[in-house]
Amino acid sequence: xxxxxxxxxxxxxxxxxxxxxxxxxxxxxxxxxxxxxxxxxxxxxxxxxxxxxxxxxxxxxxxxxxxxxxxxxxxxxxxxxxxxxxxxxxxxxxxxxxxxxxxxxxxxxxxxxxxxxxxxxxxxxxxxxxxxxxxxxxxxxxxxxxxxxxxxxxxxxxxxxxxxxxxxxxxxxxxxxxxxxxxxxxxxxxxxxxxxxxxxxxxxxxxxxxxxxxxxxxxxxxxxxxxxxxxxxxxxxxxxxxxxxxxxxxxxxxxxxxxxxxxxxxxxxxxxx
Numbered sequence: 052x053x054x055x056x057x058x059x060x061x062x063x064x065x066x067x068x069x070x071x072x073x074x075x076x077x078x079x080x081x082x083x084x085x086x087x088x089x090x091x092x093x094x095x096x097x098x099x100x101x102x103x104x105x106x107x108x109x110x111x112x113x114x115x116x117x118x119x120x121x122x123x124x125x126x127x128x129x130x131x132x133x134x135x136x137x138x139x140x141x142x143x144x145x146x147x148x149x150x151x152x153x154x155x156x157x158x159x160x161x162x163x164x165x166x167x168x169x170x171x172x173x174x175x176x177x178x179x180x181x182x183x184x185x186x187x188x189x190x191x192x193x194x195x196x197x198x199x200x201x202x203x204x205x206x207x208x209x210x211x212x213x214x215x216x217x218x219x220x221x222x223x224x225x226x227x228x229x230x231x232x233x234x235x236x237x238x239x240x241x242x243x244x245x246x247x248x249x250x251x252x253x254x255x256x257x258x259x260x261x262x263x264x265x266x267x268x269x270x271x272x273x274x275x276x277x278x279x280x281x282x283x284x285x286x287x288x289x290x291x292x293x294x295x296x297x298x299x300x301x302x303x304x305x306x307x308x309x310x311x312x313x314x315x316x317x318x319x320x321x322x323x324x
Contacts, residue, residue, distance in 0.1 A: 235285045235287065
């Protein structure tokens, strides 16, 4: 039955519920990085299939696999109520949002922990964490020493104001934003660019022992020598970054939402493409 799941989902789990179902069945853990490409946008585009339909489909699939507790809600509204049911929302519901015209104020203080009651077993700021020890994590912050790499540049990445994640087909699904994100662009320092005879706009190849990724060079003073930066969400980053786990399975249970545990670190080299 597990072997049939990728076919049922067309190898593109496009909703969080579908990805969670694959994880639950042990499939995404084995093939996860292959699923992180441009996903089907039917979760996000009303002209295709509404999110509610995808949610119901995931629930139907879970029931057919005998996973009765995977989708325990009676309706999509019940799902949203469960998501919204948090102290910071005032335990808002779909019904209360409708009644308020779609807007409700968040119950979030302007200053975090103004009452000095912290979310730790002791209720205090903890530098040494017995809880971390129980979860198989370092009890004190640890500096990870670089083990050395033949690839000299540290790859870093982040978000931009005009960027959506790969759920929107690498930012290309929304035309107003796609104009600002037409192709991957790697920021590289002038020192590193000159050493490689690169100029802004040059086609480049970013590579390491895992694979390679094509992009355009952007020469800038905004990154230091030895570091390169790129907007995340590009599928090609999966060809370069580490999938090693940095959190234990027990540690993931601390989060009330789905989180990843991959390292995503990478040392790379850049050459004219």
